[in-house]
Amino acid sequence: MSEKLLKFENVYYTYPGGQKPALNGLNFSITATKKIALLGQNGSGKSTLLFLADGLYKPQKGQISWARERLKYDRYSLNQWRQKIGLSFQDPEQQLVAGTVAEDIAYGLYNLKLSQAEIKQRLGQILAEFGLQDLADQPLHHLSLGQKRRVALAGVMARQPELLLLDEPTAYLDSVQTGNLLEELERIHAAGTTLLIATHDINFAYQWADWILILHEGKMVMSGEAQDIFSQRSSLAELHLDVPILWEVWQVLVSSLSLPNTMHFPKTIRQLEEQLQQIAG
Known part of the structure; x- marks a missing residue:
């Protein structure tokens, strides 16, 4: 059984001056x-959840923990926490702080109090992994926006977090940039990092995720595998959520x-083509 990493227990958060809580007794956990x-x-x-998970906000009530260790909000504890959990903002401008690509990525490494030799080694490694060598200076x-997103993500991953949080990473990206992002995320996940992405893009979520969480009015109202979640069409409609286009096509x-319902639901156009070829014989 996989380890439970991040856990929210009865978490409430209301913004200053807010009339109702942004998170309203939130309970959920993330599996490694x-x-x-x-x-x-x-x-x-969604964004509030990510900000609380990264320790940027402190809940007015409830508990947030990592592998049963409760989050503390002193400077040392937060720095240790953010070595386990990395957050990539929707707007990369919010986390790009230096003059050049290499300087920005190195900035987070200096905060880890690493030796010069280790910073140099890790910087070279992350530039290579994200294909940023030619842009280092x-x-x-x-x-471009896509390049800034890649640099911001590289800066987060330079700290080698176990859990990566991303807020609307496909916003304003074209199809080519989104494809490049998918490749980056697959590589990061294959290297052992757990990923949580907050997104409005139902089609992206269906194609990419192996687990779906649905938040409504600050509460976690649905969670499960994509096939189980998107089968509950009436429940999704009540939450004003659509189903993925590819899911709808496959259902038709x-x-x-008259195909058997036991057939595998395709998550990509390529998978759909393969299944149709098998059906055609």
Whole structure:
């Protein structure tokens, strides 16, 4: 059985001046090795959950823990916490702090109090892993949005977190940039990092995630594998959430061609093509 990493227990958070809680008695846990998509309408609490998970906000009530160790909010404890959990913001400008690509990635490493030799080694490794060698000395303001996202993500991963949180990473990216991001995320996950992505993109979530969480009015209302979640169409409609296009297409095919319901649900166009070829014989 996989280890439980991050856990929220009866967590409440209300923004200053807010009329109702952004998180309202939130309970959930994250299992190691998963690829998790967090879904929900605007205002459901997705970003707030990520900010609390990273220790940027402190709940007014409830407990947040990592492997049964409760989060503390002194400077030393938060620094230790953020070596386990990394957060990539929706807007990369919010976390790019230096002049060049290499300087920005190195900034987080200096905060870890590493030796110069180890910083140099880890910086070279992360530049290579993210394909940023040619951009190492490039000023950050010269980069495209996709490149800035990659640099911000590289800076987070330089700290080698066990859990990576991403807030709307596909926002404003074109299809090529989204494909590149998927490749990066698959590589990061294959290296052993657990991933949690907050997103509005149902199709991206369906293609990428192996576990779905749905947040509504600050509460976790649904969780499970994609096939189980998207089968509950009426419940999703009540939450004002759609089903993925590929899921809908497959359901129509299963019905019109009288295919067995036991067939594997395709998550990509390629998988759909392969299954149709098998059906055609």
